[in-house]
Amino acid sequence: MQKVALVTGAGSGIGRAVALALAGEGYQVVLAGRRAQPLDETAALAPGAAALAVPTDVTDPGQVAALFDRIAERFGRLDLLFNNAGTGAPPVPLEDLPFEQWQRVVDTNLTASFLCTQGAFRLMKAQAPRGGRIVNNGSISSHAPRPNSAPYTATKHAVTGLTKAAALDGRAFDIAVGQIDIGNADTEMTTFMKTGVPQPNGTLAPEARMRVEDVARAVLYMASLPLDANVLTMTVMATKMPFVGRG
Numbered sequence: 001m002q003k004v005a006l007v008t009g010a011g012s013g014i015g016r017a018v019a020l021a022l023a024g025e026g027y028q029v030v031l032a033g034r035r036a037q038p039l040d041e042t043a044a045l046a047p048g049a050a051a052l053a054v055p056t057d058v059t060d061p062g063q064v065a066a067l068f069d070r071i072a073e074r075f076g077r078l079d080l081l082f083n084n085a086g087t088g089a090p091p092v093p094l095e096d097l098p099f100e101q102w103q104r105v106v107d108t109n110l111t112a113s114f115l116c117t118q119g120a121f122r123l124m125k126a127q128a129p130r131g132g133r134i135v136n137n138g139s140i141s142s143h144a145p146r147p148n149s150a151p152y153t154a155t156k157h158a159v160t161g162l163t164k165a166a167a168l169d170g171r172a173f174d175i176a177v178g179q180i181d182i183g184n185a186d187t188e189m190t191t192f193m194k195t196g197v198p199q200p201n202g203t204l205a206p207e208a209r210m211r212v213e214d215v216a217r218a219v220l221y222m223a224s225l226p227l228d229a230n231v232l233t234m235t236v237m238a239t240k241m242p243f244v245g246r247g
Contacts, residue, residue: 004077004078006078007031014084017213032055033055034056054067064112079132080133080134083137087104089151091146101151109159110158131175131227138182146197163178163232178230178234179232180219181234185215207238208241218234
């Protein structure tokens, strides 16, 4: 039986790399994200017809419900959810951050993960065989903040709480929930790290990055485990980035 995975934020970066790695391992991958064109580009890179693009705003409860209805109707099950969609806010002083920016980060990083986890729970509990796996994209920021990053850091800490609560609540239904905390993957979002990243001591310094394909390999490992084994948290990071000893 072919396994089915859902990847949010699948139009670029980590989401695209993980979706393509899963397709390469024989998964049928459902690609979710706001914009159709990047999803179609990801789908075109997948082998055969292994990827299905479903444009979805995962912060919208109605659109998330429609996404899971589509998965249930098309495939009848879901084996893996990778909660990857995320965003940040401009690095301004906390007191100057507009509320709208705060709310956008909360909606995208936290509420969307909750909504998709909720949809996955409902489907995974009802399907036969029962159960499945959820992997949440945390961040190094779920452990330690960068300067002027209150919305991103707060939501990534909250994702850790969601991961732990869902891991506990999923036990009785063979749903394994874990989190991967990623540091400095080489994507368009981290291009600026080549020239300089604000450090806690007020300086700017370039930071090491790692191949996004290596992040995908780590997610594949988590997904490869049987449901009676779970990676609750994994940190995968550029070896030379300033995390250990940050600040």
